[in-house]
Amino acid sequence: MSLYYEAAAVLANTDKTGGSLKSRIYRQKDLKSSPAQLFALITEASKWSAVLKDVIEKCGLLAEEKKLTPILALLLAHDLLSKNGVAAPATHVLKLAITRHKARLSAEFTKARLRAGYATLEAFKQAVNTGGLDAGQEESQPVVRHPRWVRVNTLKTTVAEQLSTTLAGYEKSADLSPILTAPGSSKVYFLDPNIPNLIALPSKVDLTKSAAYLGGQIIFQDKASCFPAYLLNMTPEDGDVIDGCAAPGNKTTHLAAIISEQRSESELEREQKVIAFERDKVRTSTLSKMVKLASADTLVSVKGGQDFLAAQPDSDRYKHVGAILLDPSCSGSGIVGRDDAIKMHLPDPQAGEKVKAGRGKKRKRDQKASSVPESSTTLSLEMEDSVPEETASDDKLSERLTALSAFQLRILVHAMRFPKARKITYSTCSIHFEENEGVVFQALASAVAQERGWRTLKKEHQVEGLKTWKNRGVWEDDKLGEEIDVIDEQKGDVLDACIRCDKGTEDGTMGFFVAAFVRDEAFVQSDLYSRLQADAQAAKEGSNEEEEWNGFSDEDTIHATSTAPTNAKAESGQREKKKRRGNHNKTS
């Protein structure tokens, strides 16, 4: 019988344990029931709770059964009425306490169904499962919800195919606002105008069990998270692309889809690849699964458990890398909880007394009674931890931002060292200047960026769907160190090149930031020339053995952004080579 007691204990949460419902259950070590069973019971019962609260109160169950708490009554009534019965031996005290009232509970349940306008139990279940009973509430006060963004995976299917299968019967909306306020899981969709193959659906549409989702034909990916791969604007001439921080792989598979779409149009013989680095071994397994499910495995080479910072830019392995997507670990401050916090409406223990007092009097039936009665006690349960990778903590925010931005700058500057790279996107799901524009300005001021000619991609040169995006970079005074000398004319251009998304707006996005960097072909050629010279020199000195790249230290010089790119490109390449050899010598 531990199932109901354990579920009730999780819900009562007397220890005030933090975190999502899922993490609270899965973190408990001494459970007798399976965590999956507990999670399912609680989430299912919560969907029915508005109905069951009413049913339990009308029966006066809690006044008669003193052994039952409101939570226990709700969980047991749920299994008795909408499942196959209570999962306990026939003589168990809890089972007896609920089954004694089965006839009255069933009768009230039927009345609730009919009041809500459902002729069959099946139809009633369907409405409850898809949030259809929320309609009464939402009519009086429309709630704006974060949409469910669905990227159609063009490696496996097309938008047209998905509209006629997975989304058959859905009506097209001309703009996003009806999606944001759609009650329950209304069958309406919006085709995104900025990102190709992206569809917005009402928040509560549940496609998790659809064949398309399970088969990798559609991928749940927030609109903003689709910006980096699209902004990179890959062409067949760009060669390979590195995803430097890849797991779980949303952007990796997006890149693969974009490359694949162009493959048919390309006359180049060499096939482009996505090289996906993921430092964390556990997250690598998620990445590999996602890549396979999306049918991207022939295009993606997963560098699992490998640190991008340790990748040697001059290595032959990366000689075709013309583009790099960097989406490093960040504070996650832009992430929107997937509006899937659930509410559990609990029955009022006093309701039985009122029922007894009122019994015998003719009750006026309200045919139009709301299917979601007002609740006196409601539990709100977060379903998922909203920050999947890192957990932001307010108290040490400034320290954390300093550490994160130092790492982000380091990884971005490292990407700028790949000799053939001519495009980079840098993104975070953070709202903080320090991790966003702050990193961009510091990267531009780095010796590597200046010597290699990196600059931000101007708004007017951005890919069609994003040059029209209005929300651009912001400036915050006194956030950059004094060594960064940003001159005013340049500041405006750089900020205009940066793209921001805010959460909770009519755009329906999470909080996000992305900037693209580019450099001219002359700089790329000059880098390659430097590399050839350095190799020749090294061969002459007889020290051309394989080296392990240890990266530059964090103390890499940062120059003022006003400095013009140097003409002495070959020399600068030599300097870097020497420095690299120096580092190697020190560590070997």
Ligand SMILES: C[S@@+](CC[C@H](N)C(=O)[O-])C[C@H]1O[C@@H](n2cnc3c(N)ncnc32)[C@H](O)[C@@H]1O
């Ligand atoms: C924000 S997540 C990336 C999300 C991913 N781009 C997507 O859209 O699905 C950052 C990932 O980078 C990984 N990471 C952090 N530093 C790394 C490094 N130096 N090399 C490779 N992976 C790294 C983290 O383990 C984490 O999985």
